[in-house]
Amino acid sequence: MPTALITGASAGLGAEFARQLARRRADLVLVARSEERLADIAADLRSEYGVAVELIVADLSREDDVERVAARVADSSDPIDLLVNNAGFGLPLQFADNDIDDEVRHLRVHVEASMRLMHAALQVMRGRGGRIINVSSVAGFISRSTYSACKSWLIGFSRWANAEYARDRVTVTAVCPGFTHTSFHERMGMPPGEEGVPRFLWLDARDVVREGLRDAALGRAVSVPSLRYTLLAALGRVLPASLTSGVARRGRV
Template identity: 40%
Template sequence: MNADRRTALITGASAGIGASFARYLAGRNYDVVLVARRAQRLEELAASLREQYGVRAEVIAADLSTPAGPAKIVARAAELGMPIDILINNAGLSSSTKFSVTPWDKVAAELQLMVTSVTELTHLVIPGMKSRRWGRIVNLSSLAAVSPPGEGLLYTGIKSYVLNMSQSLDMELKPSGINVTALCPGFTHSEFHDVMGTREAADQLPGIMWQQPEDVVAEGWAAVMAGKPVCTPGFVNKVSAAAMRPIPQRIQYFLGRTFNPFK
């Protein structure tokens, strides 16, 4: 297989970090499968990638907050003849209301989108990556994964799951040529806060705390290619993570791999 023609599947690709990943990888001659709910925005992005970089760019409009989403996406990619070598699990949101007053259907959709679908998509693409002896998986966690939890919010717990899951899978899959990285950005310029209704509060934060999505993507991709299980992009975020977590992530990773009960 020509390494330059590998295919990346990117969820939440219509804006922000997801769209930046699409542009970054297309610019390095990877074909891309773009996934999100907003088909028109995906089509516009796909057209620009084809024109600018000459790559194959396909669109799958799907809702990962529904149980049928992951299998539908992988099946459609197979129909298109695009085996997935790279998975960018980026789609996400956060509830803007407290748990006890949020309707259960919205809580369930949040868990489906950010826990179950992330895990299922990863599970579905691993067999093909194993057969080709090469794969790269980037799961979007967050600096929130090592931060104090927010009152009534599931976001920190969800992102902690993604962080820990990614490290566990990286331990398992590295011998098969598959690297898994939890990418843990802090505040990033995107539509996230507009969708969540927190833009006004976010705009009060000092500029030094913010990163551009392109910088997050570049550092995250370098990390997964280098086989780093965790990437906290940006100097300020690295300092913040170190201050909040008494045991460094590298030591936690070492301890988890060393005391593996399945060895």
């Protein structure tokens, strides 16, 4: 059985990745801060799909916890075939008003932890083969405070790594959803429907994960689920930052 390691697996897209991969009979290593929620998800997946599920309770803003997860990723005796860098959280868009320590944690989780885990995965995957999925966002194509900057880094680095390590049979895909129905918004204090975002722009987490896994299997460097967000992402590349930053002040992606 292939084995997938998923960060931020206790809710939202991470939990959906776990469900869809378990349905495909992949064994799982689930990483998140909440031991109780991880245990509940693991019990459900073991019962319904009969897969092996290993749990790692870790806060990826902490260097020692990242090192523990990286050590598991780099374990060649029980190799990881698919790494899903999904852990993340949002902050208010007004950078100057935010606590700088929160901003540093935000950067560590989205960028540094993903980079370290990718580095660990490549030590095992090169030559053997494997897939890496970095959960980014269409926010990475527009100007939107530090969240946009972090997601843009994931997109750019995934494009390069996918081309660079194709010769080693490793694919790297940045999955870039738009507004998606998950618990992310609720944790930010903004239940879906209260962000001023039109209903037609909302995506279903099941569709996002299904398309992301498909594009990763096809070796694509970037996956933008749905035609409407593919078009919006293309517009974001050519419109001036002064325009996109104004539009991006509403909602969360």
